[in-house]
Amino acid sequence: MIPAAFDYFRPTSVDEALALLEQYGGEAKLLAGGHSLIPLMKLRLAQPRYVIDLGRVRELEYVRESGDHVLIGAMTRHVTVETSELLERRCPLLVETASVIGDAQVRNMGTIGGSVAHADPAADYPAAILALEAELRVVSRQGERWIRAEDFFVDMLTTALQPGELLVEIKVPALQPRTGTAYVKVPQKASGFALCGVAAVLRVDENRRCQEVAVGITGVAPKAYRARAVEQMLRGQVLEPSLIAAASEKAAEGIDPLDDLHASAEYRAHLARVYCRRALERAVTRI
Numbered sequence: 001m002i003p004a005a006f007d008y009f010r011p012t013s014v015d016e017a018l019a020l021l022e023q024y025g026g027e028a029k030l031l032a033g034g035h036s037l038i039p040l041m042k043l044r045l046a047q048p049r050y051v052i053d054l055g056r057v058r059e060l061e062y063v064r065e066s067g068d069h070v071l072i073g074a075m076t077r078h079v080t081v082e083t084s085e086l087l088e089r090r091c092p093l094l095v096e097t098a099s100v101i102g103d104a105q106v107r108n109m110g111t112i113g114g115s116v117a118h119a120d121p122a123a124d125y126p127a128a129i130l131a132l133e134a135e136l137r138v139v140s141r142q143g144e145r146w147i148r149a150e151d152f153f154v155d156m157l158t159t160a161l162q163p164g165e166l167l168v169e170i171k172v173p174a175l176q177p178r179t180g181t182a183y184v185k186v187p188q189k190a191s192g193f194a195l196c197g198v199a200a201v202l203r204v205d206e207n208r209r210c211q212e213v214a215v216g217i218t219g220v221a222p223k224a225y226r227a228r229a230v231e232q233m234l235r236g237q238v239l240e241p242s243l244i245a246a247a248s249e250k251a252a253e254g255i256d257p258l259d260d261l262h263a264s265a266e267y268r269a270h271l272a273r274v275y276c277r278r279a280l281e282r283a284v285t286r287i
């Protein structure tokens, strides 16, 4: 349980971190809260020669409003998201999601940037990030680019981040009128990771017809995904309980669910359908 030897750097700015990333390339790893990377290093599943600790890069720790959006710095801890008064008003879905991650120790150390960059198939944030249609700002020595949430999660533990790139910010839309959101999950008993987690965002028009709907599901497949078939059935309709129940039956459509010692593929697909309905029902009551 002792990691392989590595050199340790503690930059105090993004520029300094990027210079180190450029210098050490594929042999370097960024360290955020360490709650995914350190266990991997202890198991020697990751053996970086250089570790670049972002813990002192204060410019990456913030939650602030910008017009119709809220911007969250990559090094913002889960506990800060969970307790942010701004997010509670403008993006309660992220607050609800952060509040059910692991336990208090994990939430005190883990960061939103580390979680999405790691892209664990059982992590909670990816479901919410997808349902919110968030955008992610990444920088490298060559410049910056924005990546849509849907393009960011590529596969299990794989994102669109390229070597030399650092995730700096997550941009989410602020809550609109006549909108309801919810995140519900089934935690794996020992760790709290999601066997299934469903995030729902619903917006209705004056006649209570569904104008916008987005459902993000994590824990079920190798990567978090949008439940497009569910969304398609609800868009433009009045959100009656029977319609929500029928649409939720499509929550695992086109998905090849994970099958492991924690849950069978069949059980995960079942959870996706049941928790999709619960998330949508809860979101409706909050409109």
Ligand code: FAD
Residues within 6 Å of the ligand: 029, 030, 031, 032, 033, 034, 035, 036, 037, 038, 074, 075, 100, 101, 102, 103, 106, 109, 110, 111, 112, 113, 114, 115, 117, 118, 120, 122, 123, 124, 125, 161, 165, 166, 167, 168, 191, 192, 193, 194
């Ligand atoms: P780190 O472990 O430091 O880094 C993870 C990866 O992301 C590394 O590869 C690192 O190089 C890369 N990285 C970090 N920051 C950046 C950046 N800014 N740009 C580019 N790459 C970056 N998660 C859940 O979602 N739900 C749970 O219920 C849950 N339960 C947990 C229970 C336990 C006991 C533990 C140990 C962890 C649990 N987690 C859970 C994971 C936790 O949320 C971690 O915080 C998260 O997965 C990783 O965030 P981190 O800040 O610790 O990142």
